[in-house]
Amino acid sequence: MKIGVFICHCGLNIASKINVKELVEYARRLGAAYAIDIDYACSEAGQEEIARAITEEKLDAIVVAACSPKLHEATFRRVALRAGLNPYMVSIANIREQCTWVHSGRDAQLKARDLLRMAFERAKHSKPLERKRARIRRSVAVIGGGIAGIEASLILAKAGIKVYLIEKKPTIGGHMALLNEVFPTNDCSICILAPKMNEVWENENIELITNAEVKKIDGRVGNFKLRIVKHPRYVNENCKGCIEDCSSVCPVDVFDGVGIRKAVYIPFPQATPLYAAIDWENCIRCELCVKACKPNAIDFNQKQEEIDINVGSIIIATGFKPFDARRKPEYGYGRIDNVITSLELERLLSASGPTMGELVRKDGKKPEKVAFIQCVGSRDVNTNPYCSRVCCMASIKNALILKERFGTDVTIFYTDMRASGRGYEEYYRMAMKKGVRFVRGIVGQLWENNGKVVVRYEDTLLCRVFEEDFDLVVLAIGMEGTNTFSRGEDGFIEVAHPKLRPAETNTKGIFVAGAASGPKDIQESVASAGLAASKAMQLICSGEEELDPFNAYVTENCIGCRLCAEVCRFNAVVIDERSGKAKIDANACAMCGACVAACPVDAIDMGFFSEEQITAEIDALTVEKNADPLILAFSCWYCGYAAFDLAGTLKLTYPANVRVIRVLCTSRVDPEWIVRAIERGVDGVVVVGCRPGECHFGVNSIAMERIDRINRALELLGEGGRVKGIWCSAGEARKLVAELEDFVERLKQQRGD
Structure with missing residues (x-):
């Protein structure tokens, strides 16, 4: 078999850490029929160079030593196909994300050699494969009914695609529906959102499923199977949205964080669908509402039900959850009456809120002096280290409203004001001109004194500490992730590539929109929803999808x-x-x-993950005497391998003697592979896969059971502790690195290093 090897410099990403020329010579010693280095293998010139070599040298297989296969494997397969070579005769050696971005010096050179040799041996056992085609269902599930989910649903529905819009609350609209006005135009939030909500309700291509949660996702691109749990609303379609009859007789008062409502309620006047809902956690089942409701809409016989749907694609638009300000006790939230959050202020300022737009404190007085404290729960190593993006502009917007509507004296305490958007800087300057006071300083403590809130802060420009009284303090709380699907350490969904594929996940056919993948304002959420919808539409409208022949x-x-x-x-x-x-x-x-x-x-x-290929990679490992423990990691393609790549992107170094072999799922890891690796002198084996309950195939529990059995068998032979399972999401690179380092230290102790 004639195998060609192409080693990429990737500018200085690879070439600055290893000797690329030496690696080319090493490839020739391995038996490569053709071996060269290329400045940028993924560039047009680089691709042409590879295609020309395949044709002129009549190569049977190629190895490309470059960046992660997650980024450019598809690129090099297309190059091979264009040159007349079966695309599955391409092997990738990941010498960037998993080598030069995490190691340097001799460690990097030796690892690059190993990765090249493993890919070369894999290529020797590659076989031409033919892709199969599968029909794509002409339907999409959109999970989350906020502005991003609404926008994505409408785009798809107008293109004639069936949409299932799934929302866990009784109404769609999300956080935007509860806002007062939106920056920088100060439009009424619900005024611009309500028409879209109504459009969703009336569109015949959208099936709205509220009070529902997705319990399970199975299947593959083109044919996903979702199991949805629909919770009882206890109100049927006879409801006219009048609320007066049922709510007026309800004896239960519920504090919803801002105001008092009844246990039977409509979330807000423009709710969609405009049906009442019963808060089953607080309802005492007196059934007075049943007697009072003239349309006979109250139905306590409703039960929880499970709904199964099949779709061709999924868009996750689950948004964010507000930071719980009680996690910052120094700010007194929940302890001091006149300390509220920014979202509570939004409801108080809203004409449909509990005070009908009038700003009053809990004691009924109007505040004349208000303070905003920025970055509560954001840019904080003790809570969330990231910036939540919208808090600065939202506080400026509300400060202007307080100033213009009530003549309130407003001060904003900030670390750095971030106004990164078209017109945002001008908006910020306008607030200063209108008398909003900005203090660059960190608030250290709040306490109550004679009905006032005393704020102790450091003005970092004056380098002095002050104490000042305010009538009301507003905490600008940040955003937190809500997802369990392939989430990063911050709780937000990990995308396939933050720059080139910001709306795609590591699972083909599943896209992400809005704040589900990280903090975004409304404008960004709408834009990302359009991108996710276009990606899903492109897939759906193709009618068929080519599937890799890995069955x-x-x-x-x-x-x-x-x-x-x-x-x-x-x-x-x-x-x-x-x-x-x-x-x-x-x-x-x-x-x-x-x-x-x-x-x-x-x-x-x-097909592509054959027994011959994997065992060839295992046998290609180099075991050095007196070296650090050699670790072989079998990593699932969707989470484990992606977490290794993310560690490289974040430049998180880990033991240099870790070698990774990818598999589609950890359930594919054969116990014989582990035994084979240990017999060859590998010190330890780790199996890196999705977190329990989040496996993309739903079967990694099989791998967990196998690891337990292997460890019990090794303990009987006096070799216990040499196999470990690491279960993480694609975004949990730090967790992966920490567990790898701990495993290596334990192995060192076992062998007496």
């Missing part, structure tokens, strides 16, 4: 033990009645690989 298949060695059928959770294994042997339905196969690893006679294999 499992059965060889003639099958003995009919049926273990594969027992572990397969997708009903893809069929037992032939005559022969008793297994067959695998390629269309039903999810390509997790659990059956391959379970087969006791190796009668099942996969």
Whole structure:
């Protein structure tokens, strides 16, 4: 087999840390028929150079040593296809994210050699594969009914695509529906949002499912299966939205954080759908509302139900949750009456809020002097280190409203004012001109004194500490992530690439919109929703999707033990009645690989992640005497491998003797691979996959069970502690690095280093 090797400089990203020329010579010693270095392999000139070499040198396979396959594997496969080479004869050595971005010097050079050699051996065992095509369902699930979910749903529905809009609250609208006005135009928030909410309700292509949560996501791009739990509203479609009859007789008062409402209520006057809802956590089931409701809309017989839907694509628009100000006790929230949050102020200023737009304190007095404290829960190593982006402008906007509407004396205490947007700086300067006072200083403590709130702060420009009385203090609370799907350490969804693929996740066909992927203002949320919708539309309108040929298949060695059928959770294994042997339905196969690893006679294999390829990579490892412990990491493509890449992006160094082999899912990791690696002298094996309950195939619990069994067996042989499972999301690079470092230290102690 003639194998070509192409080693990328990536500017100085790779070339500044390793000797690329030496690596080219090493490739030739490995047996490469053709080996060169390229300044930028992914550039047009670099691609042309690779295509020309494939054609002129008649190469059978190629190895590209460059950046992560998550970024450019598809690029180099297209190059191969254009040059007449099967795209699955391409192997990638990740010498940037997993080498030069985390190591340097001799460590980086040795690791680059290992990664190149492993990819080269993998290429030797590659086989031409043919992609299969699958029909894409012409429907999209949008999870989250805030402004981003609404915008994405309308774009798709107007294109003739069926949309399921799933919202956990009784109404759509999200946080924007509760705001007073929005910067920098000071438009009435609900005035511009309500028409869109109504448009969603009336669009025949949108099925709105409120009071609902997504319990489970299965399937693959083109055919995702969602299980939705719909909670009872206890109000049916007979409701006219009048609320007076039922609410007036309800004896239960509920404080919702800003004002008092009843246990039967409408969230706000423009709620969509305009039906009442019953707060089942506070309802005492007196059923007075049943008797009072003339349209007979109250129905306590409603039960929780589960709904299953199939869609071609998913958009996650679950937004954010406000920071809980009680986590900063020095600001007195919940202890001092006249300390409120920025979102509570929004409701108080809103014409549909509890005070009808009049700003009054809890004692009924109007505040004449108000302080805003910025960065509460943001830019703080003890809570959230990131900036929440909108707090500065929201405080300026509300300061102007207080100044213009009530003549209030307003002071904003800030660390840095961030007005990064068109017209935002001018908005900031306008606030200064109108008399809003800005104090660059850190507030250290608040306390109550004779109905006033005393603020102790340091003015960092004057280098002095002051104490000042205010009638009301507003805490500008930040945003926090709400997601469990492939989230980073900050709780927000991890996107495939922050610059080039900001609306895509690491799971093909699942996109993200709005603040689900990080703090955004309304304008940014709407823009990201449009991008996510266009990506989903592009996929849906293609009608068919080409799928990688990674599905499992059965060889003639099958003995009919049926273990594969027992572990397969997708009903893809069929037992032939005559022969008793297994067959695998390629269309039903999810390509997790659990059956391959379970087969006791190796009668099942996969296309691109074949037994021969993986064992060749294991055998290619170099074991040095007297070196730091050598760690082999089997990493799932969706979370584990992505977390390793993120560690590189963040320049988080970890032990240089870690070598990564990617698999689609950790359930594919064969116990024989682990034994083989240990027999070859590997000190420890880690299996890195998705967090429990978040596996993209829903089967990594199989890998967890196998690791436990292997460790018990090794303990009997006196080799305990050499295998470890690390379960993290694609965004938890720091957790991955910490656990790797801990594992290496334990191995050092075991062998007496």
